[in-house]
Amino acid sequence: MAISQGKSTRSPSGARNKANRGKRKAQLGREPAETRVDEKKLRKIRTRGGNEKLRLATGNKINVTNPDTNKTQVLDIIGVVENTANPNYVRRNIITKGAIVETPEGNAKVTSRPGQDGVINGVLIKE
Numbered sequence: 001m002a003i004s005q006g007k008s009t010r011s012p013s014g015a016r017n018k019a020n021r022g023k024r025k026a027q028l029g030r031e032p033a034e035t036r037v038d039e040k041k042l043r044k045i046r047t048r049g050g051n052e053k054l055r056l057a058t059g060n061k062i063n064v065t066n067p068d069t070n071k072t073q074v075l076d077i078i079g080v081v082e083n084t085a086n087p088n089y090v091r092r093n094i095i096t097k098g099a100i101v102e103t104p105e106g107n108a109k110v111t112s113r114p115g116q117d118g119v120i121n122g123v124l125i126k127e
Contacts, residue, residue, distance in 0.1 A: 003029035033115025035059060037077050037093040037101075042118055054118030062101060062120045064108045077120070078102040095120060 038058035
């Protein structure tokens with residue numbers, strides 16, 4: 001069964017809503033990318049209008065910007081320290097936007113969406 005991003009069949013009170021129409025292709029969703037820490041691997045997804053979107057399946061490099069010097073450098077990712085999207089993502093080393101990853105220069109917060117952009121960007125966190 002397809003993942004739908006259409007209207008819910010339940011109202012906020014829990015009552016069942018009657019659908020006034022069926023599902024549409026425009027409301028189609030996809031499974032999450034769940035980018036892991038490993039050698040770089042990209043997945044191509046065909047999107048609406050025949051365009052392509054790059055999903056980062058696995059990646060081990062991050063473009064880190066230091067806010068003090070405003071310099072950007074490419075660093076290795078050692079592991080995921082914290083992920084507010086899901087606590088289980090830390091154990092599984094899954095990177096999403098807002099995740100805090102460990103690098104040789106210190107911890108960095110991910111500012112890009114790896115499952116949408118195909119790249120991991122981040123900002124160095126002062127401790």
